Amino acid sequence: MATVEKQKSDVMLNYLRPRKKFPSVWCPGCGNGIVMGAFIRAVDKLGYSKDDIAMVSGIGCTSRMPVYMDFNSLHTTHGRALAFATGVKFAQPDMKVVVITGDGDALAIGGNHFIHACRRNIDITTILINNYIYGMTGGQGSPTTPGGSYSTTTPYGNVEKHFEPCHLAIGAGASFVGRATVYHYPQLEKMIMQALEHKGFSLVEVISNCHTYFGRLNRQGDATAMLRFFKERSVTTARAKNMTAEELENKYVIGNLHEDNEKTEFCDEYQKVVDAHKA
Amino acid sequence: MATVEKQKSDVMLNYLRPRKKFPSVWCPGCGNGIVMGAFIRAVDKLGYSKDDIAMVSGIGCTSRMPVYMDFNSLHTTHGRALAFATGVKFAQPDMKVVVITGDGDALAIGGNHFIHACRRNIDITTILINNYIYGMTGGQGSPTTPGGSYSTTTPYGNVEKHFEPCHLAIGAGASFVGRATVYHYPQLEKMIMQALEHKGFSLVEVISNCHTYFGRLNRQGDATAMLRFFKERSVTTARAKNMTAEELENKYVIGNLHEDNEKTEFCDEYQKVVDAHKA
Amino acid sequence: MAGKIIGKVGIPQDRFEIRLSGSGGQGMIFASVVLCEAIGRAGGKNVVQSQSYGPEARGGASKADIVVSTAEIYYPKAMKLDLLLAMTQEALDKYYPDLKDGGMLIVDSGLVTEVPTEKYYGVPFTRLAREEAGHIMVANVIALGAICALTDIVPLDILTDAVLARAPKGTEDRNKKALEIGYNEALKQKK
Amino acid sequence: MAGKIIGKVGIPQDRFEIRLSGSGGQGMIFASVVLCEAIGRAGGKNVVQSQSYGPEARGGASKADIVVSTAEIYYPKAMKLDLLLAMTQEALDKYYPDLKDGGMLIVDSGLVTEVPTEKYYGVPFTRLAREEAGHIMVANVIALGAICALTDIVPLDILTDAVLARAPKGTEDRNKKALEIGYNEALKQKK
Amino acid sequence: MDRPTKRLLQGNGACVEGAIYAGMRFYAGYPITPSTEIAELCARQLPRIGGRFIQMEDEIASMAAIVGASVSGLKTMTATSGPGYSLMQENIGYAYMTETPCVIVNVQRGGPSTGLPTKVSQSDTMQARWGTHGDYNAIAVAPSSVGDTVPETIRAFNLAERFRTPVTLLLDEVIGHMREMVTLPQPGEYEVFNRVKPTARPEDFVPFELTPNLVSPMPAYREGYRYNVTGLTHDPMGFATNRADEIAVKLDKLTNKIDNFKEEIFKSRAEMMDDAEVAFVSYGSVSRATLQAASLARQAGFKVGSIQLYTIWPFDYDTIRKLCSRCRCVIVAELNMGQIVHEVEKALPENVEIQPMLRYDGEIITPEQLLARLEEVI
Amino acid sequence: MDRPTKRLLQGNGACVEGAIYAGMRFYAGYPITPSTEIAELCARQLPRIGGRFIQMEDEIASMAAIVGASVSGLKTMTATSGPGYSLMQENIGYAYMTETPCVIVNVQRGGPSTGLPTKVSQSDTMQARWGTHGDYNAIAVAPSSVGDTVPETIRAFNLAERFRTPVTLLLDEVIGHMREMVTLPQPGEYEVFNRVKPTARPEDFVPFELTPNLVSPMPAYREGYRYNVTGLTHDPMGFATNRADEIAVKLDKLTNKIDNFKEEIFKSRAEMMDDAEVAFVSYGSVSRATLQAASLARQAGFKVGSIQLYTIWPFDYDTIRKLCSRCRCVIVAELNMGQIVHEVEKALPENVEIQPMLRYDGEIITPEQLLARLEEVI
């Protein structure tokens, strides 16, 4: 395990939205809160101004996150966060635009906006909290629900194949792609920082626990048990390199999976057109 | 060039829809007609019954194809062909369900259904005619329009990146993926036959000419010139293996790009659940 | 003008409203469904069950309501409770104000420490579940047994059938036992 | 009852309807836009231009219509043509029936071989374009010159300005020449 | 499978029971509160009867899939709520144009937008008539309790099959989520209508033939009839047309096949209306309260009646006018800012006072509120 | 850039000119006949004035992008036709709920479904009012010629900004595609309204404050006001609420901020109505023909007038009633199977005969047809 950089414990209090009551609507132990902490600390360390950050989300447990933070927040319709965010970023190219989304939001109903944002390589950081299920609506299968797993809409075990969000993003053209878990906090925070600093479309997939539904229906236990499970099942990209496909079965490969700093960014390219043709 | 198997010249007359007047609405020389011929000959050689084929399409020049052929045809809404086709296939798993679609139809508005059909590995053959532009609406940019290219909505040259349909399909989980061009007829027909015989989701990307819009706006000339261009720019997968990334720049790699015959198919898997739980 | 109708006929209050409340994991919804089904099967009465949904229903206090009436139930939501079961302090605090004057209050006396009235029944459902029924999960069923004993809303045998019909296979004995524990424990207290 | 209004006042037919027709690649739409703009700029008249869209507009016969009137143009579509330009046989066959009795017909006499009337003007626009104007693409502009000569719908100088304003840079001379060729060639025939 | 005839069901569960009774064997959907239980129950029950359940990637795809499966030959359903219903509109229009039978359940919650996911509303009533673009005619059915959700769902399927058209079943959060004891129907208890199949030889088959009742027989796939289905305006052969005469014929068909049978489609429950001077008009969960209010008013000696609409669309202005012929005042009670009230206005002569009794704060209308309003007008 | 003041423009081009005049600097769209030229012209023109054009992956995303950009601070527009308008409905509802100004152009073609891509229609009129789920109030504006498309587009933007709401601009295929000579307005010729910015200190800022006119000041991003925007029903602070009182307040705000200013929003052109016994009511491209028919009838000595609706929604029943106070018959002419005719019915007393003059075969209504109908009723 990488050395733990000293983390401030109370910095997030500076970023909670005044006049909105905390704690959140999330279940006790929901990984969403851990990711929120990591995001806030990352922003704090990078020293961004609150005014310059727009957080855009869709609908889902995860997507409730922006409302608690004192940034510009746009809690949109289910699956459409990246499309709204594209409007924000393109209108205000100097802002840091961050999309926070769930696996259902990003990949089921929102799959098209996801691949197109990757393709355009628009400078948006997407934090996709992958809990393998629809939390908000009570535990239905999602496009990341593994084959054979149980959910309220796969009562006999899921017969569908699942997406690997990172592979999809790479196939669609994203220029920064990484995977983390809520157990591996320091790596998570660092990856969010890198993603925020990357110019172009960046994806951080965070493996997280919905013990309330996924954990319960698949006998994976409570929040603690699920975090332990993530710990046991994770291998770093470095270690994964020397592992066979079989060894990697059912493992979470965590770390930076893809980075391309050459690829031009959408808003930049458009600006060039404006500069060349402005009357 | 592979040897040309003797192709019947009049077999397609047996497959044209009675009472629908031919020729088509397509522009003179449009590659859509060449693909239609290849599809009919493939079906004829495979000996499928007309009743067992359902052709589903969205909206676009390409998507007009099914109306001319004497199969069950469903000309649906823009981008949704694969979603309709999923309903058809799942309801009638013994049918051959074929989706014929354009790059805009399949990858712009229809991108989500495309990746989900790939993911489910449902046994549908998708023939995606990629002409790099929206033909039907008069030459707007599409998700495959190359960077820098002209279209009526990229009057200063396209600032966006384009999708590689085959890469996207592989990233999303398709189990048969191949690329052909309308110039290379024999390979095209053969690939369609293989795709039809493949169990699971199959994609045939056909590079084709919309000289009316893409050709004109990008000074690529008429149908003949564009077919010649495809010829010059194509390399087979076999040859591509020994070429560097630079050498492959601006080349069309044609041939079978991905095939996975182990992956289980959606309808089959569902049937197992039915068999196990039917009262 | 007011009172021309209501003044004359009033709104018939031939209804009995029950709320089972507790925290998310305590199975209040399951209990209310079973209780409702039992009352319905017993016959002669109409029943309507309802509950909270959405993120609001997670964590914190959870509730499930039943309205019982010999007449048609026109208004399906609980308005003034005739019976409140509170399995946690938080639930009690939240829902006590909805209890009718003279309505019956039943609390888990192991978890609820501050009750704003003296007229209530306290049974340590959770402790009984852990210590006597063999699993903390059946605290809700013990509570059902108690309700059965303290009211005449449903006969024990029909309630037992209803519980067993909905309980997962293999838990029949445990649930039967739980019902009895609750029933007997409450009977002791019945005033 | 019928005729109470129409019988009295009639629908004023103070309108002149022009259709330019040919095949997809012949630039009929460009020609109609330019002609329409010229008539509009000349002043004193209202103009409305319209054309076919969609797959129907590709291949086969293509058309673009102009309605000209000194009054307000209430109905913007052409109904009975006062002037038909047909650049291909197919276009002529298709649109000839829409020509008013006594309407003017102009055809590309190089490409149209069968004309169902004797009262028409024939100018070999495409051949003139290739042989005298230097590019087949300006056949449409030659036709505009001819229309200008054969009607008094618009003065040549204004038409020339309109063509040059819309023509791509570098093609000014060629277009100017084309207009003149058409104008002069048609003048010769003017009856 | 012997199941007890009386069961405690949610409205959402009753809908699934009704649908399966009516022959529904294909469900495609995307979860959304407060309709999700319908999907969950279908996921569990359909495989057991050899049916098919699929969770699609979104509501657009769900609507597409049920149309595809219906054209293939199955009876199909999807369920959603406001946001999903809005997304489905384009493909619902495709079902209108292609005359494809299917049932869309909308368990209504408060809107607009994400609105109030867990709170009741009836604010998609007008959308059920006018939600997709273009001209068409719509059928919408609205049960009022868990119990009548079973027969009304069966009726929705029968209407869809009978008229070859999508039918919207309008539930609301209260009906969808509350549980009541329901007696499940025995086989044969309700009529189940199946789409009429063609009898013509395939060569003579005219897929969108103008029959006397304007409903064209519809084959399943693999029955030997191959024809073209398109969302473009088409002629009776199913081929796209741009001819004015053919266009008008097609649109008239879509409208008249329903309008001509309005009496058959329209269903209402009129109680104490014979001599009513004041009437409630309502639908869905509100009708429970209006019925009670009307009865109480009768007990108090006032001539008050209640009309409950089971069919919302097509709205039968004539029937409403006839039923209210003695009324001097009609109170229209609905959980929205005023939707059906405008239709009632259109139906009734000017001298009848129309009183909207609207509630749109996420709560249902109580009998007390209705009585209070009644007292104002009596 | 000195451009000639008079130019030959399509209606679609006039719309772009009007939008740019009104300050539109962000366009997101997806091509669809017959609206595509709007996107194409924006792609060409916006970079030249420092604006931004993006072709999104579909209409849902287009609508999302213009809302995102509008919240960020720009004036935004999208354009589409029926199928795309149906797809946009969910996110249009989001714009209603979040009170985000933006203009949606619907260049109407025949429906339902893919229908008649290249043929004219006015059949999305009701959809412009009721297309998305839930309760809200809608504004829709309809020009009748290429010429008035410029000022009406400006007006659409002004209304959007003034009332913080999405506004639909209803064109149709005929207006969109035909070309006429248009005099482009000079700077200052038309008023351009910009959204009101907050003046409160950021700490005191109440994003959805209940101001006297019910429209809350709206900051752009990076102006120091950070607040929450959500499609959930929310309180004045912008936070989701489930409280009945707060819910009702929000929905009343959405409705009343428009209803209270109906007179200001409603715009019609009444010609020869002072003593008219028979009147035409129409909108969009049909109004050209009705005006001619009315004038001809006057010439023939009949008291006939014409009312053209420039604002379709909110429909101003009072104004129509007043304008028609001397009419015994009103002919409502529209290119659909009867939509606005129902609103006119509602507006007028029972003794006025309402004659629908409907055409829905993809062609426009001719003056002859109108006169023929007129002769029947005179």
Added chain:
Amino acid sequence: MTDTDRVDASGARPKSKYDYSQGPPPLNINLSWCKACNLCIALCPQQVFEPDRDGKPVQARPDNCTQCTICWVHCPDFAITSNYK
């Protein structure tokens, strides 16, 4: 205008399989379906065709035809069928 790489390396034309002088011409061209796209004319390795005034193919050198199939598989409008199956 023609695709010369298809000509045999030696420059000699492959011999056609049929004796066309004894029967109908090698191909049947449905002029009402042909849209004059030029593909057959341009792609024929044996220069069988010349365009007519409308741009539609005329079999100017019928004896050259080897029945290689290239024209008919590339004809987008199924306007060419072989008279020698």
Added chain:
Amino acid sequence: MTDTDRVDASGARPKSKYDYSQGPPPLNINLSWCKACNLCIALCPQQVFEPDRDGKPVQARPDNCTQCTICWVHCPDFAITSNYK
């Protein structure tokens, strides 16, 4: 229940950096935000916490605390702050 791999290989506890006996306890727990999820209790490598009756953490072994940050970065409700910055 506790994460023993975090204990030093030797089995010895890393020494805490602060002398907690002189001041406030190592951590400040906001009980009104804490949802009793158990994560801090379970993940603490030094077994600092025990659950109270409601399942919320009590600092049962405060001196063990090394300020390692694990509890507070994993607390989903920001209920734990350090008293020693």
